[in-house]
Amino acid sequence: MKSLIYLAGLLFFIGCTPKPAPVNNWEQERLNRIKIDFCLSEAQVKEYIRKYIPDVTDEQMRQWEKDKALEYMMIDGKKCYFRNAGPNLFRIDSAAYCVKVAKEGVFLSGSEQVNKIHLPEVIEAVKQSGNDTVMPKHMRVTYTITVDANAVPEGKTIRCWLPYPRTDQRRQRQVKFIRASEPKYTFSPASCQHSTLYMEKKAVRNEPTVFSESFEYTSYAEWHRLKPEDIIPYDTTSTLYKKYTAERETHIRFSPRIRELVAKLTEGESNPLLKARRIFTWINRYFPWASAREYSTIENIPEYVLDNRHGDCGQVSLLFITLCRCSGIPAHFQSGFMMHPGAWNLHDWVEIYFEGIGWVPVDQSFGIPTFAQDADERMFFLGGIDSWRMIVNSDYSMPLVPEKKFPRSETVDFQRGEVEWEGGNLYFNKWNYDMKIDYLN
Template sequence: MKRLIYLAAFLFVAGCAPKPAPVTDAWEQERMERIKLDFCMSESQVKEYIRKYIPDVTNEQMRAWEESKALECMEIDGEKRYFRNAGPNLFRIDSAAYCIKIAKEGTQLSGSEKVNKEHLPEVMSAVRATGTDTVLPKRMRVTYTLTVEPNAVPSGKMVRCWLPFPRTDQRRQQHVKLLATSEDKYVQSPATCAHSTLYMEKQAVRNEPTVFSETVEYTSYAEWHALKPQDILPYDTTSVLYKKYTSERETHIRFSPRIRQLAARLTEGETNPLLKLAAYLLG
């Protein structure tokens, strides 16, 4: 799955793309600002990371990685900028660089991978033992804080904030309880909204940070569905329901020609939807 995530990001903005044309559309302007935040590294910063594993890295190697799209960069405002995680991603995308890193450090699991190595088998065993797909409830307490830096908003101006709030209509998280908020007045979105949030607002004060926070508790359940290829029955791919959950959605879900070609290549010859998904994830 991690490989798929890296690949998806890679297909979106990998390689040294040319500077985009100026835009006037508000959404496009916001998108470009977010790209600038992601592509925030200079070549010297990326090289500093690469030298941890390849001390004598050359400019020719950098250009070759950029050409192969293993080193993610983009020209922004006339300057070449690199993706914030371009250095680590190089050692995931490029096979030769990957081998160099493994030879130096060995194969190491991340914190979440270590937890999942133990937790996932426990979840699967519990599902098989109980016959239900939500198991192993745990009581969680979460404090979420958002801080606006001093003077980022002019003094006296209202700052409006939407903090994420656990949904109350999901089986895998139940018994949601709001314990505390930074503001006495707040508005909780109804369950019918696509995003579950708490809305709060306060005026900015000169030279002081503007801070919003919430503390919530909820019971979290692990969820696993023991799907089998033979369980997948024929379904109508022309139905409204099918099209709703498999179609492109502007502006966040787009099927580029490269993604379509990759999916077709990895699933070639397979007709079962579950096995198609497995082929895509493991391919």
């Protein structure tokens, strides 16, 4: 049974310095977050849909809702739609997708445009060099969090955790700190699964509070020419195998539904690589990318993906990890940012372990590229990853250093950062983040 976690309530400012709001329990805070995500009326969603389907009917709306293509919740007796319900409809429902394509055509995303050129270069570089990490990209980054003016009372200390590139990764090297906005700062130890730079600053009345950091690092692409015959049996007695094939709170759970699905997907197959390929291609085929509600509001993310027939990068990654672990393939979460020129964003992916080869990357949400020209490119992201990454996390839902006093805004992943003060956590609607990237080669 989930224990109660307490969080300070939201502060409202009415021209005077407020006192901290009373403490609410976690379920109330979770509901507050859901209300932020589910904020559209049916009229607003229809307005978007009419861009592509001018004569949309109530009957169509009800069918899309039944099919989980239009995401909504009943809140306080009122039907409230997810903030991206309209755009997601045209990603999830195949008929709606075809309508949109007929009107606008098919275009590669910014990262796909980069990778269409980049992936063949990575594959060729690996084949020519014999190394599985190639094509380094050196970047200088300035990351900034700006807390809203008067989000906390004047003179109160704001605590801030910024994402910082990991220093313990084979694909991420030459990490160099340049500067921070505050004279005092703390780096998390390399042993921490979330890599952070921590700072504090006192709020000034009517002024935003800004935290920033600058650093450089080099990111490498990685690609393995994986063959079933090269995969040897696991040492199932090893600590690594036991740890990374186990269940984990709260999202990696081997429910009867998961066990039945794994048995069906891997029936008759014992080779770990071929099992992983079946899982990878199945998720790629049946679970399109769609904008996601906040992870902290979801009880079990893999089950949510199965129920709703879609997921964003972290959600399908956790489904892939769960199915792999349940099938006896060691897997763990990895995340940070995709740093493609002109297309940087938060991003999550996976690493899986093959005996005799080691850990290899898997990007489930990048999946099988539509632009792939051959088998190597089609399966690139099962055993490969592009150069354009910043690795911040090696797991999910792990402690921050120094310890956070209130529940995190993002209880699963850590990318945008975290902010709090003595009165409670500052949720994402109280601050914003930005990244400036200089590509040095």
